[in-house]
Amino acid sequence: MFVKDFMTKELITVQTTQRIGAAVDLMNQNKIHRLPVVDTKEKLIGLVTESVIAESSPSNATSLSVFEMNYLLNKTTVGDVMITNVKTIGPNALLEDAVDMMRKNHINVLPVVDGEKLVGIITNNDIFDAFLEITGYNSDGVRVAIQIKQDQKGVLARLTKKFFEAQINIVQIVVYREIKEQPIVVVQVTGQDADDVRALLTENDFDVMMSLNTSSSEE
Numbered sequence: 001m002f003v004k005d006f007m008t009k010e011l012i013t014v015q016t017t018q019r020i021g022a023a024v025d026l027m028n029q030n031k032i033h034r035l036p037v038v039d040t041k042e043k044l045i046g047l048v049t050e051s052v053i054a055e056s057s058p059s060n061a062t063s064l065s066v067f068e069m070n071y072l073l074n075k076t077t078v079g080d081v082m083i084t085n086v087k088t089i090g091p092n093a094l095l096e097d098a099v100d101m102m103r104k105n106h107i108n109v110l111p112v113v114d115g116e117k118l119v120g121i122i123t124n125n126d127i128f129d130a131f132l133e134i135t136g137y138n139s140d141g142v143r144v145a146i147q148i149k150q151d152q153k154g155v156l157a158r159l160t161k162k163f164f165e166a167q168i169n170i171v172q173i174v175v176y177r178e179i180k181e182q183p184i185v186v187v188q189v190t191g192q193d194a195d196d197v198r199a200l201l202t203e204n205d206f207d208v209m210m211s212l213n214t215s216s217s218e219e
Helices: 020-030 050-056 066-075 097-102 124-134 155-165 193-205
Strands: 034-038 044-049 110-115 117-123 141-147 169-174 184-191 207-214
Touching: 020 034, 020 050, 044 110, 044 155, 097 110, 097 124, 117 124, 141 193, 155 169, 155 184, 155 193, 184 193, 193 207
Parallel strands: none
Antiparallel strands: 034 044, 110 117, 141 184, 141 207, 169 184
16 A cells, blocks of 8 residues: 555645735635645645644733734744654655654654655545555445464465355455454455354354444445
8 A cells, every 4th residue: 555545635735925824724724734835846845734833823822912913923924934844755655654654753744745746645544544445444345353263374375265165255354463362364355244254254163253244335
């Protein structure tokens, strides 16, 4: 899975000369919390966020009148407060590289650049969406969790063979090895009933922890 598959491509950006008040309005109108700052050639030069704007506001802001606050917001430009040391990632980077970079740097967003040009942005919410897609959470069918009591070579081959013999199509398969000593395999299949899948696996000595019907139409 690559960053380009989950990044937001339709970007709302600002330039250094724009007033902070206008940047705040853009965030509010589009229900976002940060804005990439670019030059006239779409080169990324900074990032402005709600927290950065809040930090740049006077400490005694509560004692200021609305007129005074509006004056300060309209006097200050994006270039005055933006973050210039911005962590970025390329569109062809693996998604897990983005996760690792975000966690190590304690950030929730990474602008995506191709060379010097800004081509997207990926946030922690995009990462959550990717996780749901990888696990097949929103796909129609059945999700079944199987605990592997004896982790040995050929276990997955034997499991997938049983689905093949029953003419059941596997959409996704994820193996969790570090959660417990006994690995857990979560499989997403299509065109079946949860009880039928459980019965098939139980008959073949697999320890089924959970099986349920899923639907992409569920909210």
